[in-house]
Amino acid sequence: MLKLAWRNLIAHPIRSILTSASVCIAILLLCLLRSIVTTLDAGIEAASATRLIVMSSISLFVDMPVSYQQRIEQVDGVDVIGKWQWFGGYYQNPRNFFAQFAVDPEHLFDMYPECQLDEEAKQRFLSTRNGCIIGRKLADDPNFAWKVGDKIPLVGALFPHPDGGAWEFEVCGVYTSSAANFDERTMMFQWKFFEETLRTSGQDPGVGVFVFRCEPGANVERIMGEVTAMFENGPMSVRCAPESEFQRMFISMMGDIPMLLGWIGTAVFVALLLGCVNTMLMAGREQVRDIGIYKALGFDDVTAFRVLVTQSLLLCVIGGAAGIGLTLALKPGIAAAIAAMFPVFIVADETLIFAAVLIVLLGLAAGIVPAWRASRMKPIEALRAEH
């Protein structure tokens, strides 16, 4: 049966290759789309349940007063708190984009145990006024190739340096991350240095987000409610949410990506299905007389059905397997290409299993109509068909 299906496929090599290639490309696309969703979700899943984020209720791009920190700290159950501000600078050229944050370094490593840095580097970071730490991937980026002790001049696009030049940071350590939510392409520097530098020109920097950790056993729902209520009457109302919720909001700023990717994936699948059905209908029409011969020789209707379904499955499995193989082969390249946006690129086992199931369903769906017709055909009618 398999040999017969294979021979029928290679009897029309161009058609079979084109159809299999379209299955290959579509499966590659579907795997990549699902992997992007998985990658986005990875940050949410890895987010801490005890870390809470406070941001302006208007937008992530609207700052909050620094004074909020003390008031949040006073809420019963709040353990430690830190400020984060998006710096938005660039190194030499705006194309050299990577994330930079002004942070409170004192509790950074307590609050983010996934950010791993040796003790010596931590102390150096805490004691160096313009010190910064950078992630391993950023340090290894051949565009930068920074190491401890290097000076990094950054042009402040959002916060220009008061003297009109570049901000200069000194690399005190290179951290690694043990979780998907903590990016290794980020730079963090001292809030104090950031604030003091801006104040020399009379600027008073605001805070992008406050991150705080609750005490063990604290009622997180109550704390979120109290923090939100505390600033309800201004001057800037806030929104307090668990880190996972914040990650989700951050992703949704780009639109409903999973839904959009889902629709694209569905459209690709439907287009692919139509293409495969068309190919198999042509194959079915061409093989009507062969079906008549099988039946005359004593093969039953089920065999006639199987001949065409096997052919359809083979066509889709060859293309689909190539698509899965291509996904795995391209994974490192894609991960490197999107490294500036996503710290990891995850092709989950579930995605590959999903693709394999889809390939089988596609093969069955594409072959079922011609196979059903073939099985229902009377041998006499089939034998009369022209080749």
Added chain:
Amino acid sequence: MTNAMIRVKNVTKSYSRGGETLKVLNGLNLEMDEGRFYALMGPSGSGKTTLLNLVGGLDHPDSGDLFVAGANLSDLDGAELARWRADNVGFVFQGFNLIPVLSARENVELPLSLTGLSRAERKKHAEYALELVGLKDRMNHRPKQLSGGQEQRVAIARALATDPKVLLADEPTGDLDRKSAEQVLDLLVRLNQEFKKTILMVTHDPHAADRAQSIVHLEKGELGRIEHNAPAAAK
């Protein structure tokens, strides 16, 4: 003493074409003995091919009974009829009807896959059948690499590969030149004489019909005269 291999009792068959009903077989009664070679002749539309298809279990009669190789075909459903065809009948068609993507040996092996034979046994049987029709040296050729006469001989090898009781041939020499036609007819005569196959051959060609032991004439769906030739012989 011979037994009837094929018994046709009051068989009628009609077709609808363009809203009109065409009666092709009209209460036909006929008996054919085991181990004989019959030619079925008659003008176009007399019901020759229809009768051949009914005897081969490829179609059902509207009424009447067909007993072939000990089975009443009217009692068999689609799957049973398929099984019965595999065990009892070999077909040879005018247009050869080989599977184009398979080699000569694979074509002959095809009906053997319905038997319980192992792959090696199937291969051996197929090679023997091809040797019998003089085409062992062409067994790896695809149908399009063979001449018409060779294709028809492969089709005959396929038809006899499962050792059926009955061989049904529909204009087996219709698409062949004279020389190839003679080779095919010689082969059919040999299968009848050496292997005692019951053969029913539809033909328009009186020369081909002469090679059979009996010539059955059909006229407007009814039985005409039956002629008996001298014992068939490979010429």
